[in-house]
Amino acid sequence: MLAVKHTLVALVEDKPGVLNRISSLFRRRNFNIDSIAVGSSEQPGFSRMTVVVRGDSAEVEQVRKQLDKLVNVVRVSDITYVAIVTRELALIKVKATAATRSEIAQIIDIFRANIIDVAANSLTIEVTGNEEKVDSLIKLLRGFGIREVVRTGRVALTRGNA
Amino acid sequence: MKKTGAQILCESLVKEGVEVIFGILGGSVLPIYDTLPQYPQLRHILVRHEQAAAHAADGYARITHRAGVCLATSGPGATNLVTGIANAYMDSVPLVAITGQVASPFIGKDAFQEIDITGITLPVVKHSYLVTDPADLAGVVKEAFFIAQTGRPGPVLIDIPRDVQVNEAEFVCPDKVNLPGYKLKPRVNAAQIIRAAELINAAERPVVIGGRGIIISQAYQEFREFVEKSQIPVVTTLLGIGSFPENHVLSFGMLGMHGMAYANMAVQNADLIIAIGMRFDDRATGDTSTFAPKARILHIDIDPAEIGKNLCVDIPIVGDIKNVLTTLNKRIDIKEHVAWISQINQWKHEYPLVDDREDAGLLPQYVIRRIYELTEGKAIMVTGVGQNQMWAAQHFQYVEPNSFVSSGGLGTMGFELPAAMGVKIAVPDSVVWSIAGDGGFQMTIQEMATISQEDIAIKIAIINNTALGMVRQWQELFYRRRYVDTLLWNPDFVKVSEAYGIPALKVTRKAEVVPAIHSALDHSGPFLIDFNVEREENVYPMIAPGAGLSSILTLPKVSKDSSF
Numbered sequence: 001m002l003a004v005k006h007t008l009v010a011l012v013e014d015k016p017g018v019l020n021r022i023s024s025l026f027r028r029r030n031f032n033i034d035s036i037a038v039g040s041s042e043q044p045g046f047s048r049m050t051v052v053v054r055g056d057s058a059e060v061e062q063v064r065k066q067l068d069k070l071v072n073v074v075r076v077s078d079i080t081y082v083a084i085v086t087r088e089l090a091l092i093k094v095k096a097t098a099a100t101r102s103e104i105a106q107i108i109d110i111f112r113a114n115i116i117d118v119a120a121n122s123l124t125i126e127v128t129g130n131e132e133k134v135d136s137l138i139k140l141l142r143g144f145g146i147r148e149v150v151r152t153g154r155v156a157l158t159r160g161n162a
Numbered sequence: 163m164k165k166t167g168a169q170i171l172c173e174s175l176v177k178e179g180v181e182v183i184f185g186i187l188g189g190s191v192l193p194i195y196d197t198l199p200q201y202p203q204l205r206h207i208l209v210r211h212e213q214a215a216a217h218a219a220d221g222y223a224r225i226t227h228r229a230g231v232c233l234a235t236s237g238p239g240a241t242n243l244v245t246g247i248a249n250a251y252m253d254s255v256p257l258v259a260i261t262g263q264v265a266s267p268f269i270g271k272d273a274f275q276e277i278d279i280t281g282i283t284l285p286v287v288k289h290s291y292l293v294t295d296p297a298d299l300a301g302v303v304k305e306a307f308f309i310a311q312t313g314r315p316g317p318v319l320i321d322i323p324r325d326v327q328v329n330e331a332e333f334v335c336p337d338k339v340n341l342p343g344y345k346l347k348p349r350v351n352a353a354q355i356i357r358a359a360e361l362i363n364a365a366e367r368p369v370v371i372g373g374r375g376i377i378i379s380q381a382y383q384e385f386r387e388f389v390e391k392s393q394i395p396v397v398t399t400l401l402g403i404g405s406f407p408e409n410h411v412l413s414f415g416m417l418g419m420h421g422m423a424y425a426n427m428a429v430q431n432a433d434l435i436i437a438i439g440m441r442f443d444d445r446a447t448g449d450t451s452t453f454a455p456k457a458r459i460l461h462i463d464i465d466p467a468e469i470g471k472n473l474c475v476d477i478p479i480v481g482d483i484k485n486v487l488t489t490l491n492k493r494i495d496i497k498e499h500v501a502w503i504s505q506i507n508q509w510k511h512e513y514p515l516v517d518d519r520e521d522a523g524l525l526p527q528y529v530i531r532r533i534y535e536l537t538e539g540k541a542i543m544v545t546g547v548g549q550n551q552m553w554a555a556q557h558f559q560y561v562e563p564n565s566f567v568s569s570g571g572l573g574t575m576g577f578e579l580p581a582a583m584g585v586k587i588a589v590p591d592s593v594v595w596s597i598a599g600d601g602g603f604q605m606t607i608q609e610m611a612t613i614s615q616e617d618i619a620i621k622i623a624i625i626n627n628t629a630l631g632m633v634r635q636w637q638e639l640f641y642r643r644r645y646v647d648t649l650l651w652n653p654d655f656v657k658v659s660e661a662y663g664i665p666a667l668k669v670t671r672k673a674e675v676v677p678a679i680h681s682a683l684d685h686s687g688p689f690l691i692d693f694n695v696e697r698e699e700n701v702y703p704m705i706a707p708g709a710g711l712s713s714i715l716t717l718p719k720v721s722k723d724s725s726f
Contacts (some may be wrong), residue, residue: 013343016292017280024284046342058470065467071289071309074343 005034006060007084007156010049010067010076018072022049026072029063031055035088035153046074050155074141083159089126089152090134091116095145097122104144111137122147164330167296167322168197171260174303176203177335180231182222182587183207184215184580188235189275190262193327207587207616210608212239214580217606220255221584224567227380229256229310229318230259232583236262237275240321241282245574248286250317252571253401254378256310257317258303259283265325266294280321288316293323297331303338313346314465315378347464351487352482357492358460358477366433367502368394369454371417371446374401374437374570375463375483382406382563383489385438394493395506397425399440400555403566408559409539414506415515417711418446420552423513423703426711428506430455435621439463439483442472443571452710462486513703513716517557524672526550526625526695530557533595533623536679541565541593541621546581546602547573549631552701554597577603582620583613593621593683600626600652610662613688620662621682622690624655627697635700639715640707655692666690 012018019038028031034052041048052062060078067076095116096104104123108115113127127137131154138149165173171194175183182205187195198206209215210582212234221232230250234243240261250257263269264276265548280290289309291302299322306318339478348598362368385405389396389412396406397417406413415422417429429435435457439444442461450473461468461475462483469478478645479486497507530553533541543558544567545551551568567585569577582596613620625631634648659666669691682689704715 020281021284028285062467062471065469068345069467071341071344141269 001138003054003056004053004065004079004080005087006053006057006078007086007154008051008053008067008076008078009058009156010025010051011143012047012049013072013074014040014045014047015072015077021070021072022051022067024051025066026051029059029066031063037153037155050153052154062122075137076142079156079158084156085159086130086154086156087128088131088154089128090138091150092125092127092141093122093147093149094125094141095121095147097121104141107140108137113137163333165235165333166197166330167299167327168191168193168329169664170296170299170333171303171322171327172201172204173333174300174335175231176201178303178307179228181205182207183231183233184218184222184584185233186210186212186215186239188237188239188262190236190264190324191233191239191327192693193324194233194260194262194322203446206585207612209612211521211579212242213576214606214609214612215408216243216257216581217249217574217577218575218584218587219257220246220250221567222588223250223256223580223584225542225564225585225588227378227410229258230306231258231260233260234262235275235276236264236279236336239275240277240279241415244283244286245572247283247317247319249569249574251286251288253569254315254374255317255677256315258306258310259317259319261319261321262327263292263321263323266323267325269323270401280319280326281466283319286317287319288717290319290321292321293326295330295331296329299326299331300333301336302338304336305341305602308339309341309344314328322703323411324680325502342498347485348466348480348685350479350486354477354479355486355489355493358479361434361460362392362394362436363495363497366499367432368392368434368436368499369428369432369457370394370396371429371435371437372396372398372402372405373440374399374405376402376405377564379439379464379483381487384484384491386625387491388487388494391491391496393498393503394436395499395503397421397426397428398693399443400568401445401570402440403555403560404562404564407561409561412503414510419448419705419707420556420701422515422556423714423716424506424509425449426703426705426714427509427513429454429457430712431505432439435459437461437475440489444472447472447711448705449548449710451710452712487626492527513714515556522696522699524626524670524675524693525699526553526671526693527557529625529675529693529695530554530597532675532679534558536676536683537593537595541595542567542585543595543597544568544578544591545583545597546575546578546599547633548575548599548602549701550597550599550602550625552632553625563679575599575602579601579606579609579622582622583609583616583618586618586620590619596622597722598622598624599631600624600628600650600655601630603655604652607658610659614663617687620686622688624690624692626652626655626692627695627699629697632701634698638698638700641702655690659690664688664690666692668692668694670694
């Protein structure tokens with residue numbers, strides 16, 4: 001069986017302990033969560049969650065069914081094989097001197113990223129995109145010396161009907 | 163009108179039709195206990211250990227099909243419940259476990275007897291609540307019972323801080339639950355029913371595996387109609403015992419690790435397995451890669467997550483067994499499988515279960531068989547786990563629905579005594595036997611006091627082989643008879659029983675068995691018999707752990723003393 005990255009999206013009740021219930025189910029089934037992103041949804045009182053895990057399809061389907069049984073989970077789908085849009089946000093703090101600042105600015109321009117904080121010896125950059133785009137920007141900036149990176153993990157929605 | 167949280171809890175329990183609560187007090191539930199006398203409808207059974215409260219509520223629930231209720235204090239009271247909650251979870255038993263919690267301002271401060279019980283129980287509950295406002299309590303209780311008792315049943319925990327029990331709120335009983343994420347009884351897929359019926363009608367060597375789902379759904383009638391119309395032989399799982407009368411010509415006993423040889427052979431030679439309300443537990447299937455190699459598999463279960471969990475199935479039907487069988491029964495043909503059934507009967511003739519051997523002393527099988535005969539099969543048998551459980555499953559012929567109560571999934575030693583209390587309280591007019599091993603009996607022995615205090619008239623049989631018998635059997639068979647810490651020194655159980663105020667007899671010879679059982683049955687109250695059986699008697703047939711159902715071990719023909 002092939003372990004591929006699966007994207008699960010869940011609509012869940014916004015109640016205490018829900019995240020714990022969900023993450024503990026993954027732990028019990030021996031899944032390592034690549035990323036998890038939670039925030040409010042279009043419906044008051046409900047959150048939408050995007051979880052990325054690696055596993056073969058049968059294993060992921062089993063954990064999806066177990067998640068669906070949780071009382072606080074309204075709906076959960078594996079959207080790996082359907083048309084989706086995905087994005088991730090990253091903040092990157094990179095070393096910058098007077099000499100390198102403009103070169104960094106050029107790179108981030110190509111990536112349509114933004115500088116959101118400027119200090120004497122660093123820049124903080126905000127970039128949005130799919131994970132590959134974020135990965136390649138980080139790779140390019142590594143030469144300048146990266147101080148800190150924080151990533152939100154993938155958020156995903158299925159595409160609208162054309 | 164305003165009421166305290168404790169009053170709201172009690173009112174809500176009464177509204178849910180609760181009659182019995184099994185529990186034991188402690189600091190964090192004092193307000194609830196102080197309120198209990200205001201509600202005489204709620205009978206409280208004071209147990210001696212919280213684990214027993216959960217098991218008793220479990221036994222009660224299995225018989226009544228309603229949620230059993232147990233109550234414990236915070237900290238150690240709550241953690242002591244965990245084994246009982248896990249037991250109910252594994253066997254899909256509706257349970258509402260109520261725990262006291264330290265007062266809200268102390269939560270998270272490592273206060274005296276504070277424990278995060280909603281966290282600890284997370285993997286073994288169907289759902290749980292930490293109540294933070296007495297105004298929420300009525301709704302929480304209603305939801306808890308609804309969740310515990312519907313769909314695939316299971317345990318629900320309600321953790322109530324002390325201040326929530328004391329503070330007042332308006333008591334408004336909600337008329338419905340608001341559970342947007344709780345999916346109930348999916349509509350039975352009509353196309354799957356048609357495909358299933360085609361498969362059933364075309365099968366030449368079909369076998370039904372009946373599980374506990376049939377009992378939970380109380381689909382005895384529908385199941386029997388299905389089997390009789392299609393003339394398909396039935397085997398059951400351990401917990402499926404009591405779903406189909408074992409004196410029926412189409413009943414072929416239990417499958418699995420200690421199943422009847424002919425039941426396993428039927429499964430291994432079938433061309434269609436119809437698995438109903440069971441979950442392909444490893445003790446039932448053996449090695450799944452060699453399970454029913456010639457068969458297509460039709461799996462009917464209420465829980466979609468059970469489909470394909472342990473093995474791939476050809477046709478799944480998700481739904482309540484009663485509904486599914488009612489629909490399916492209209493679609494299946496009246497059939498005969500004369501040759502197939504006579505083949506299984508032939509195996510049954512070749513590999514019978516034997517309950518006695520002339521050269522042997524007092525055998526446990528013999529004891530179980532006599533209990534069966536003297537109760538005319540009308541007793542409810544309650545077991546924990548181990549050899550005693552397997553002998554009780556094999557040698558008592560279960561004819562009455564739901565007459566076998568046992569710790570299946572979790573396999574809990576000590577379940578038998580408190581669970582039998584719960585069963586007896588649920589059906590006081592039934593004869594209830596607690597079948598215990600000498601090891602398991604000592605794990606919940608303190609409940610002898612509860613039984614005495616409440617005069618719970620159960621009959622207790624200790625199948626005493628002065629060993630942790632099943633483990634000893636494994637050491638004998640798989641560890642070259644190296645008995646590491648499986649042989650027990652035991653107290654005099656007759657004296658122990660008498661000290662608890664329960665009359666008792668010791669039986670060491672075959673001739674004493676029948677008179678002792680008569681004494682137990684003739685006595686109006688609780689009674690204990692300490693059956694001193696052969697120490698090294700093994701449970702056969704047996705499938706070695708990890709092996710397939712075709713690799714059946716039977717009683718060796720050689721003398722036991724020869725090494726192997």
